[in-house]
Amino acid sequence: xxxxxxxxxxxxxxxxxxxxxxxxxxxxxxxxxxxxxxxxxxxxxxxxxxxxxxxxxxxxxxxxxxxxxxxxxxxxxxxxxxxxxxxxxxxxxxxxxxxxxxxxxxxxxxxxxxxxxxxxxxxxxxxxxxxxxxxxxxxxxxxxxxxxxxxxxxxxxxxxxxxx
Amino acid sequence: xxxxxxxxxxxxxxxxxxxxxxxxxxxxxxxxxxxxxxxxxxxxxxxxxxxxxxxxxxxxxxxxxxxxxxxxxxxxxxxxxxxxxxxxxxxxxxxxxxxxxxxxxxxxxxxxxxxxxxxxxxxxxxxxxxxxxxxxxxxxxxxxxxxxxxxxxxxxxxxxxxxxxxxxxxxxxxxxxxxxxxxxxxxxxxxxxxxxxxxxxxxxxxxxxxxxxxxxxxxxxxxxxxxxxxxxxxxxxxxxxxxxxxxxxxxxxxxxxxxxxxxxxxxxxxxxxxxxxxxxxxxxxxxxxxxxxxxxxxxxxxxxxxxxxxxxxxxxxxxxxxxxxxxxxxxxxxxxxxxxxxxxxxxxxxxxxxxxxxxxxxxxxxxxxxxxxxxxxxxxxxxxxxxxxxxxxxxxxxxxxxxxxxxxxxxxxxxxxxxxxxxxxxxxxxxxxxxxxxxxxxxxxxxxxxxxxxxxxxxxxxxxxxxxxxxxxxxxxxxxxxxxxxxxxxxxxxxxxxxxxxxxxxxxxxxxxxxxxxxxxxxxxxxxxxxxxxxxxxxxxxxxxxxxxxxxxxxxxxxxxxxxxxxxxxxxxxxxxxxxxxxxxxxxxxxxxxxxxxxxxxxxxxxxxxxxxxxxxxxxxxxxxxxxxxxxxxxxxxxxxxxxxxxxxxxxxxxxxxxxxxxxxxxxxxxxxxxxxxxxxxxxxxxxxxx
Ligand code: FES
Ligand code: FES
Numbered sequence: 106x107x108x109x110x111x112x113x114x115x116x117x118x119x120x121x122x123x124x125x126x127x128x129x130x131x132x133x134x135x136x137x138x139x140x141x142x143x144x145x146x147x148x149x150x151x152x153x154x155x156x157x158x159x160x161x162x163x164x165x166x167x168x169x170x171x172x173x174x175x176x177x178x179x180x181x182x183x184x185x186x187x188x189x190x191x192x193x194x195x196x197x198x199x200x201x202x203x204x205x206x207x208x209x210x211x212x213x214x215x216x217x218x219x220x221x222x223x224x225x226x227x228x229x230x231x232x233x234x235x236x237x238x239x240x241x242x243x244x245x246x247x248x249x250x251x252x253x254x255x256x257x258x259x260x261x262x263x264x265x266x267x268x269x
Numbered sequence: 270x271x272x273x274x275x276x277x278x279x280x281x282x283x284x285x286x287x288x289x290x291x292x293x294x295x296x297x298x299x300x301x302x303x304x305x306x307x308x309x310x311x312x313x314x315x316x317x318x319x320x321x322x323x324x325x326x327x328x329x330x331x332x333x334x335x336x337x338x339x340x341x342x343x344x345x346x347x348x349x350x351x352x353x354x355x356x357x358x359x360x361x362x363x364x365x366x367x368x369x370x371x372x373x374x375x376x377x378x379x380x381x382x383x384x385x386x387x388x389x390x391x392x393x394x395x396x397x398x399x400x401x402x403x404x405x406x407x408x409x410x411x412x413x414x415x416x417x418x419x420x421x422x423x424x425x426x427x428x429x430x431x432x433x434x435x436x437x438x439x440x441x442x443x444x445x446x447x448x449x450x451x452x453x454x455x456x457x458x459x460x461x462x463x464x465x466x467x468x469x470x471x472x473x474x475x476x477x478x479x480x481x482x483x484x485x486x487x488x489x490x491x492x493x494x495x496x497x498x499x500x501x502x503x504x505x506x507x508x509x510x511x512x513x514x515x516x517x518x519x520x521x522x523x524x525x526x527x528x529x530x531x532x533x534x535x536x537x538x539x540x541x542x543x544x545x546x547x548x549x550x551x552x553x554x555x556x557x558x559x560x561x562x563x564x565x566x567x568x569x570x571x572x573x574x575x576x577x578x579x580x581x582x583x584x585x586x587x588x589x590x591x592x593x594x595x596x597x598x599x600x601x602x603x604x605x606x607x608x609x610x611x612x613x614x615x616x617x618x619x620x621x622x623x624x625x626x627x628x629x630x631x632x633x634x635x636x637x638x639x640x641x642x643x644x645x646x647x648x649x650x651x652x653x654x655x656x657x658x659x660x661x662x663x664x665x666x667x668x669x670x671x672x673x674x675x676x677x678x679x680x681x682x683x684x685x686x687x688x689x690x691x692x693x694x695x696x697x698x699x700x701x702x703x704x705x706x707x708x709x710x711x712x713x714x715x716x717x718x719x720x721x722x723x724x725x726x727x728x729x730x731x732x733x734x735x736x737x738x739x740x741x742x743x744x745x746x747x748x749x750x751x752x753x754x755x756x757x758x759x760x761x762x763x764x765x766x767x768x769x770x771x772x773x774x775x776x777x778x779x780x781x782x783x784x785x786x787x788x789x790x791x792x793x794x795x796x797x798x799x800x801x802x803x804x805x806x807x808x809x810x811x812x813x814x815x816x817x818x819x820x821x822x823x824x825x826x827x828x829x830x831x832x833x834x835x836x837x838x839x840x841x842x843x844x845x846x847x848x849x850x851x852x853x854x855x856x857x858x859x860x861x862x863x864x865x866x867x868x869x870x871x872x873x874x875x876x877x878x879x880x881x882x883x884x885x886x887x888x889x890x891x892x893x894x895x896x897x898x899x900x901x902x903x904x905x906x907x908x909x910x911x912x913x914x915x916x917x918x919x920x921x922x923x924x925x926x927x928x929x930x931x932x933x934x935x936x937x938x939x940x941x942x943x944x945x946x947x948x949x950x951x952x953x954x955x956x957x958x959x960x
Contacts, residue, residue, distance in 0.1 A: 124520060124521075127520055131518075131519065131520060134468070135518055135519070138470060139461075140461070140464065140467075140468035141460070141461020141462070142461075143465070143467070143468075143597070143598070143646070144467050144599070144675060145597045145598070145599065145646075145678070146678040146887065146888050147677060147678060148678065148887055148888070148889065150887065150888035150889050151597065151888055153597055180461065181459075181460065181461035182460065182461050182462075184460070184461075185460055190456070190459065190460070194459040194460065195459075197455075197459050198451060198452070198455045198456065198459055201449075201451075201452055201455075201854055201855070201858055203323075203452070203455070203458055203459075204323035204324065204325070204647075204858060204859075204862055205322055205323025205596075205597070205598070205644075205645065205646045205647045206323070206455075206458035206459075206463060206644075206646070207323075207465060207596075207597040207598045207646025207647060208597050208646075209458050209459060210458075210459075210461045213459060231896075232896045232897050233897075235896045236895055236896050236897055238895075238896070239597060239888065239893055239895060240597075241595055241596055241597045241647050241649075241866070241893060242323045242647055242862045242866070243861060243862035243863070243864070243865030243866045243894065244858065244861070244862060244865075245865060245894075245895075245896050245899045246861060246899060246902060247858070247861070248896075249896070
């Protein structure tokens with residue numbers, strides 16, 4: 106039996122009819138054509154499908170859709186604002202922290218989850234938070250540098266907002 | 270910027286050339302219009318059959334065009350790997366993109382620039398030599414007149430042969446090549462807008478799944494499709510030996526697949542534990558032509574004579590396991606039929622080869638098949654073949670609608686081909702002063718790439734024995750150069766210790782190749798090899814080599830915890846040289862990535878299999894390098910502007926495994942001769958270490 110549910114995706118209410126038991130990833134990709142979260146392992150082992158649920162990074166391939174109802178879903182597509190890249194996105198470009206780019210949206214969303222909890226992560230905290238994300242092209246050192254840069258950038262932005 | 274009319278004319282010419290090629294005519298498209306198009310608005314399209322799989326070809330090739338055509342990077346759009354729109358290309362492998370394709374596009378762009386200068390000269394009635402090209406325009410600096418490329422071409426295709434001997438801009442004068450511009454299409458990647466094959470959607474598209482045998486080599490005994498057929502909107506497809514299902518979406522296709530009841534006849538299979546014995550005793554049967562054709566036997570001097578004259582001799586065997594490419598983007602294809610025209614989007618390194626496979630599978634002329642390769646999420650040598658494309662096309666034909674097929678991770682690990690496993694016997698002999706006099710090497714199964722020693726040895730016997738492989742195997746980044754360098758550079762280290770010599774000095778003593786010497790010295794200097802003073806449980810190792818025209822040397826420091834045998838990689842320094850550097854940061858990215866991917870195969874990656882089952886069939890069972898596995902890595906790039914640029918995607922992977930093995934010996938006295946070196950993270954034989 107198909108279910109009608111309502112989801113909040115990147116700040117927008119969206120209605121969708123789905124077969125129960127679908128993972129969040131399937132709904133994002135097939136119902137909303139949000140394909141930034143990637144299909145890669147389907148078992149929560151690689152992080153390529155990472156999105157935020159109420160600011161917590163989750164593996165969309167392993168989260169049943171019903172667990173997402175009533176929560177704020179954020180995907181990579183909702184990250185830039187009016188064409189302005191988020192500091193994390195810019196930092197990945199600045200450090201060329203990608204090769205094939207297939208891991209990149211998941212990396213950025215995992216990093217965002219980290220920075221929302223911890224504005225000043227130490228290197229080993231970054232490693233611990235990112236350990237579930239695989240980059241088969243091997244851009245890990247660049248990704249760490251990109252996260253460090255973005256963390257600094259976000260702190261400056263925040264302070265700026267504070268003093269404004 | 271895209272002009273349909275011009276494109277149609279250009280394509281007609283490209284297609285005619287493609288037919289010529291099929292008839293054995295023109296080997297390479299000789300016309301400018303096959304490679305470049307300049308629109309009336311000055312936009313430039315470049316056409317290449319190469320694919321972008323993360324190696325940054327899209328950026329590096331655009332740089333080549335920008336450099337010679339004298340246009341800014343952002344007016345260039347590369348059309349890559351579309352068999353209807355790009356000239357024939359054998360495939361993206363073997364580090365050929367930089368030395369061959371980049372050179373070709375540079376030549377075409379330079380010839381086009383000269384042609385446009387000539388046109389402007391005749392327009393203005395001046396000598397071409399008084400004009401220069403700059404920023405998409407031809408400029409007469411005396412009169413101050415300027416005319417844009419777009420005005421000169423009016424967007425008409427340049428259906429003219431290009432001068433193949435047009436001189437290229439020397440690296441010393443490069444403005445765009447030799448720099449590190451931002452990655453082309455990087456923004457689409459970080460915003461999640463880049464569409465890889467699994468992300469494509471076609472109107473009316475459904476999802477497909479293939480049925481896999483229960484074990485490797487198993488054959489179908491019986492199939493009951495009745496339950497699956499009762500499901501709404503499900504097509505069950507039997508096409509030759511292939512069985513699959515199509516349904517409106519992936520979830521329902523998965524459900525339908527589970528409803529198929531198949532019984533399988535299993536055959537007896539070799540298991541991982543018996544692999545090396547098996548390889549040694551199973552030469553490739555003569556029927557397996559491709560493998561036999563790869564056999565290699567080279568002799569120089571007489572190894573027997575060399576051994577007789579020697580003071581020391583050493584014979585050792587080195588082994589390496591099968592490993593998986595595990596690209597993060599699984600094999601996937603979208604197939605769409607229009608009458609008997611077939612279009613397939615798929616991530617492959619051989620678009621034209623896959624077109625041929627599809628044409629053969631469906632008995633179509635190649636002209637009816639179009640293969641388009643969207644930029645792809647990793648390949649590493651693993652995406653040469655078209656099986657997923659053929660499966661998707663079978664499903665689409667049966668369902669009468671476009672079908673997308675994405676292999677699951679389990680299918681990837683089980684049914685894709687692996688990097689060959691193998692064993693390598695090395696027997697060497699040296700004089701009292703450490704001069705190498707004899708070198709004999711027998712490689713079983715892994716391949717001939719990198720098998721020749723770069724050291725100066727008067728008496729050599731080098732043999733590659735093709736072998737029957739229990740697992741499906743194929744190409745992998747750097748091919749067998751990784752295995753052959755592991756064997757050779759481990760052996761060189763064993764010899765050095767045997768003779769009581771410094772491993773670096775021993776190598777240099779036996780080396781005449783200046784480029785290899787230069788990278789070894791550069792790596793050692795940056796690492797501080799000479800003055801290193803490892804403490805107890807610490808050790809340093811070095812390895813070097815060359816393959817496909819580029820050179821690498823790697824130094825590693827490790828620590829082996831005495832109580833547990835746990836291995837820690839403390840730091841890595843790698844020097845690399847591939848001629849004139851086209852994109853320094855892109856190169857550094859490739860070198861770092863290769864070291865990191867190489868760490869997996871060096872330390873813990875191995876395909877495990879038993880009784881026809883691949884046991885390592887998911888990321889939770891097949892460990893790949895992750896953030897916590899990465900030591901500090903320093904790269905030293907030697908820029909040889911006097912030498913042509915060679916490819917760099919492969920060779921930087923070959924140094925890390927022997928360098929680590931050699932450092933482990935220095936730290937612990939334990940010589941590891943099998944890849945992976947420490948599957949459980951511990952050095953065997955050290956107190957408390959694994960077995
Ligand atoms: S696809 Fe979800 S974790 Fe890998
Ligand atoms: S950039 Fe290719 S997997 Fe990370």
